[in-house]
Amino acid sequence: MKWMNSRSAAGIALVAVALVALPFVAAMGGQAWVRIVDFAILYVFLALGLNIVVGLAGLLDLGYVAFYAVGAYVYALLASPHFGLHLPFWAIVPMGAATACVFGVLLGTPTLKLRGDYLAIVTLGFGEIIRIFLNNLNAPVNITNGAQGITLIDPVAIGGFKFSGTTQILGISLSGPQKYYFLLVALAIVVILINLRLQHSRIGRAWQAIREDEVAAKAIGINTRNIKLLAFAMGASFGGVAGGIFSAMQGFVSPESFSLVESISILSMVVLGGMGHIPGVILGAVLLTVLPELLRYGVGPVQQALFGKVLVDPESLRMLIFGLALVLVMRWRPAGLWPSSERRRELAEKT
């Protein structure tokens, strides 16, 4: 391949080393930090799934968390004592992806003629509907166990290899979160590759064309209905996979995890990083997962030291930071923190 020159090969090697070292470095701060890193990668995965819908196809989706929820519940129901089912991870995750995909089409179909604000409102409603369903599907037949959620969900196991608990591999002791880390990194690499390849493909160009000018896209023969549904379906499948992993990692799901705020967070990651630009989206996801955690660990003790008690709940600071970060980025870097060179050029010329 022509892009594999020695410089980029060295770059890739460097990134690989850093990625391998990261969970061990994080572990020095405690396993909690490894879990935070795990979540950062899970959000990278989610944000890249949403990037297909929002960044590539330009469809403002505020209900993305619904697909995450669907994937999470599919896993929870098929691998927990709730129904007494314990299907293996590799079997459920594709099912979760497929179910989320169906929901993606369900959401997509009625919204095909909507754009921008209108689409955002409908997708927002859809996200809430799913959450409310999950909350209430405990009667007359108990399917989701309502607000209590589902507990004791099986951890990921591939073959005989369990991802929970500590194992010794080649004399190195790996904790549960550290093992999940490597699984997540592997999946994230796959999703990055898929994103990259989609972007430079016939379908990816059609998505971008719809984003740029739907009328012109129709006029050159793009079946905008099918191509938009495809974007919803693809994005939703990624959400479904992420949900399954979330379920397994946590061992517990409840509707609370899939609120509107969650959708907004994921959208913020895409927008903050640089819509449609893969490295930007990754950066956005990592920043918006890790920064609030840093605050959580920093703000409490600092307040304790200064005022003798905690005045501002770190959790509420999280939303404040999201808002502030978005306002600042939109003011100073409207194309995102790390936009594609094309978007950057365009915005530079406009201002």
Next chain:
Amino acid sequence: MMVENLSPPLLEARQVAKHFGGVKALRDVSLSIRQGEVYGLIGPNGAGKTTLFNCLTGLYVPDGGSFIFAGSPLAADAPHEAAARGIARTFQNIRLFGNMTALENVMVGRHLRTRAGVFGAIFRDPKTRAEEAAIQRRAEELLHYVGIADRAWDLANNLSYGDQRRLEIARALATEPKLLCLDEPAAGMNATETAELRRLIEGIRQDGTTVLLIEHDVKLVMGLCDRVAVLDYGEKICEDVPAAVQRDQRVIEAYLGGGHLA
């Protein structure tokens, strides 16, 4: 003259009507365009020219009448099908994919005539790779054909006005149209650019594509078109060879009323 009568119509509009509230943008317009000709559509501002394009390309649903294209009726309200049947267009107010490169704009134009799906995109099997290479090659050829090969890697937004108009033509040609509809392609072009555009359209005709041309530039229309139809207040008031149209009393009146056609 003899040749004209022998060739079958490529497009026939049969009493196409369209109104917006009280405005009758098209009043039972009928016309027929022959295979291989350059057919001009002129008329004062607001005469309904663009509306006819929009009905033809499925962006508007006509309130009456129909289009027969290459022997069978066109489905209303199905832009992508009109394109698939072989009707391509440009827009009066240029509509490019602004944040995509010139090359990508033309590559999207190949969408209709190519097949690769999501699996091809992800796995990049040899067939998909071959198709992708062919798409790019064809797009490069078309950019060269319209004379903007050197701008291939520029964003469409950053092209000059004249280049944007040419890019729009290249994108339309990428769909392999039988009928190319151009909505005021010379608008905003200087004399040199207009002359180049004229050569381009002549070349397109030579390659066998029929052209439907809306244009206010009278010299261009009269020099280029085999036949010209004149719309006024949504009504076709004249259809003839350019020389005869220029002498037509109703046309002169319409334009004097509309303050055009010096």
